[in-house]
Amino acid sequence: GIGFAAAGELARRGHRVALACRTVEAASATARRLPEGATVWMPQKTGCALDDLGAVNAFADEVSKLGRLDGALLIAGVDGAPRASDGVDPHFRINYLSHALLARRLLPQLRKSRGRVVTVSSEALLDSDLSLSRLDEGLVAQRGASPHVAYANSKACCVLLADGLKAREPALSVAACALPGRCATQIVRYELPQRAAQRLTMSDEQIEKQAQTLGLRTAAQGSALPVWLPGASQGA
Numbered sequence: 001g002i003g004f005a006a007a008g009e010l011a012r013r014g015h016r017v018a019l020a021c022r023t024v025e026a027a028s029a030t031a032r033r034l035p036e037g038a039t040v041w042m043p044q045k046t047g048c049a050l051d052d053l054g055a056v057n058a059f060a061d062e063v064s065k066l067g068r069l070d071g072a073l074l075i076a077g078v079d080g081a082p083r084a085s086d087g088v089d090p091h092f093r094i095n096y097l098s099h100a101l102l103a104r105r106l107l108p109q110l111r112k113s114r115g116r117v118v119t120v121s122s123e124a125l126l127d128s129d130l131s132l133s134r135l136d137e138g139l140v141a142q143r144g145a146s147p148h149v150a151y152a153n154s155k156a157c158c159v160l161l162a163d164g165l166k167a168r169e170p171a172l173s174v175a176a177c178a179l180p181g182r183c184a185t186q187i188v189r190y191e192l193p194q195r196a197a198q199r200l201t202m203s204d205e206q207i208e209k210q211a212q213t214l215g216l217r218t219a220a221q222g223s224a225l226p227v228w229l230p231g232a233s234q235g236a
Contacts (some may be wrong), residue, residue, distance in 0.1 A: 001185040003075040004030060005223035011038035018063060020102070023047035041066060050076060050098035051090055060105035069109035071116035071174075071230045074099040074158070075223075078122075079151045080190035089145060095154035100161065101162050107169065108131070109111035116174035119158040123179065124148065128156035176229045180222035184211035194217055 007017045007030070016039040021027040027042040034040060055195040062202075063069065077095040084090060103117055110117065128151055145153065158177055165175035184207050190194035199207055211218050 001187065002077075002180055002183060002222045003073070003227065004033070005219040006073055006075060006227050006232070008034055008038075009227050010221060011035050011040070015039075015070075016041060018066065018069075019043075020048040020059060022049045031081065039206050040162065043072040048098075048102070051100040052096060053093070053101055056098050056101050057105065062100055063106060064109065065165060066109070067109060068113055069106060069115060070113050071118070072103060072106050072110065073226050073230070074117070074119045074161075075201055077120070077187070078190070078199040079146050079187050080139040089147070089150040091147070091150040092157070095151070099158065101166065103161065111169070111171040114171060114173045117162070117172060117176075118174070118226050118229045119162045119177045120226055121158045121177050121179055122151070122155040123181075125156040125159060126152070128147070128152040130156055174230055178225040178229055181217045182215075183219055183222035184214065184216045185219050185222070 004230055007019065018041040019027040019030055019032070021030055024043055024045070025046050025049060031040045032040070043059055043062045045062060046055055046058040049055040076193050078091060081090045081094070099119060106117075109115070127149060128155060129145070134225050159201035162175050165172060169175060184199065186196050186199065199210075202210070208218050211221075212214075
């Protein structure tokens, strides 16, 4: 997806990349797929499962031992995911709350390095409903919201997260939100599972051709803005 493409590009540019994957095993597998010679940090105790805020906290504890941290790209997310057994929609927790928690936990390191934080949103945010009457626990649960509106709400909050960091954290050199556009990735695994499964068997060239046919971007194209933004000034 976009996150893997961004990690690969940053590694090619000589940056040390800290991998926030769902499990330690997934981080290890991802590291093996990065460009040869990449400098990679991986968690040793826990992954960063975004549907589990306790796991996000534990991951942040490990990252705090890294020392210098120059930036955080908060990219991962889901679309069209089913509700949990208790009726709570997962989009808000995975796409926004987990990112907000991780950003908050990493702020001490990022302040020291005048670091950068980049969130990722979607054009779907135009369909969001963040009316004041919903700004309570009901916003987290998204009860009564369609999957699309729940996704839109989570992505609108990613914009607000970046705006809030920019306004309240002057020590950060960049706090911004990227709109990567519609990309040919695994984001469709819930709504179009057959297409998602097909993409797992396709080469990069085949996915690029499919993206062109469907009017989509590739993951590499979608990652270009999130990778560029950390090097931009706040006025860009």
